[in-house]
Amino acid sequence: MKVLIADDDADLRELIAFTLGQAGYLVLKAADGPAAVQLFEHESPDLVLLDINMPGLNGFQVCEAIRRRSQVPVMMLTVRGEEEDLVRALGLGADDYLNKPFSPRTLLARLKALLRRAGVENNAPLAAGRIRLDLEEFTVTIGEGAPVRLTKLELRLLQMLLANAGHSVNSERLLVQVWGHRSGGDRQLLKQLVHRLRQKIETDPAAPALLRTAAAGYKLVVD
């Protein structure tokens, strides 16, 4: 599990890096905005910690840049009391924030919660019931069948549903997690993606047994 930490305060950066390292995470460090963006593109970390005040590009700009190409969980580090910053960060698609100063224990707890929510806590092939997802190969295997190749979006959708297997997931949330649409609204995309995914994974796409329509969203049925 890779975590990118971007902060220009060397002491804090090292403290965080140490904490996360101890906890078993692989840590990538950046001292300014451009470095953060570059590292992000190179290494595609599983989670990003962003300080707001950084030279080069500030945290907002980095967050925007990241959101343009990825739904990776982003946690902002803010100075307590900067109301506007907070609202702006959350508006830009940050998933959580942490007020400085914070304890390492708090950081870890929040980080884990965030990873759990994003459904990426294990990048080993996700599985539930008869469904197994291989993120490396971009394939899904149903029961004893042959692996089926998925596209990027199909994989992401299935991953989200799998992370909440058995429970219905709100369309709104799916839109946000798969496309990063802030306000949702565009149901057509989801409709279409679900349709395409069903064609691939359902024995009878007209009567879905796995990817079922639920009130206000979809859910993955596992036995």
Add this chain to the structure above:
Amino acid sequence: MKVLIADDDADLRELIAFTLGQAGYLVLKAADGPAAVQLFEHESPDLVLLDINMPGLNGFQVCEAIRRRSQVPVMMLTVRGEEEDLVRALGLGADDYLNKPFSPRTLLARLKALLRRAGVENNAPLAAGRIRLDLEEFTVTIGEGAPVRLTKLELRLLQMLLANAGHSVNSERLLVQVWGHRSGGDRQLLKQLVHRLRQKIETDPAAPALLRTAAAGYKLVVD
């Protein structure tokens, strides 16, 4: 999702209540400390907004009382610049704070972030007496009967009534909470919705036993 708002300033209280109501939250209002504590024990809200300056018990005392029995997220409303208050509140276990004056937008953003952080899932089946509501499945179950499917509006109405089970809820308030109409006035909608809901949940829709007409509104009868 129930939010308890405690503030002795009636204008501010109503503004907040309106904002949250529009955003789909169920709002409980308290004008002083003791009322807040009592409401908290009665209704077990999912989040609490506390003003610091209140008659009876002040925000600190209420916060302490709440913390003695629950980990529910608490957000304090503070006057900008009162550092001491802030530190004290956070020391007492408050989770976040908001400086007055604040915009509704800010309030909502912070509140959502707090709920998200607290990991509150809003799919816990609401229940009272023989009535159980499943927000994920959009169903209601009466006693031992089979779950009945509800539409979005029916669910919202029932949720409002359930949150005030046993007490009559003003038509005006229902209109605002279910449709977001600010001026109410449109009783026909409510009439119709109640009718449709009764058809689904009453054994004899002509003689309602659960969803009763009450003075100036409706109420849910629980045994």
Add this chain to the structure above:
DNA sequence: GGGGCCGGTCACAAACCGGTTACAGGCTCC
């Protein structure tokens, strides 16, 4: 008794929703 108000009921129209088909632009890989 008559009019106004209110809640309940009915019937119909409008809006919405999910599934489906079709097509076009963009991208990658030969």
Add this chain to the structure above:
DNA sequence: GGAGCCTGTAACCGGTTTGTGACCGGCCCC
């Protein structure tokens, strides 16, 4: 530059949900 895939967009269909207008009967008050 062309083939093939991936993604986004539009249009259509049938079913459900929601909004609207009309009517009825009870109640209260003048």
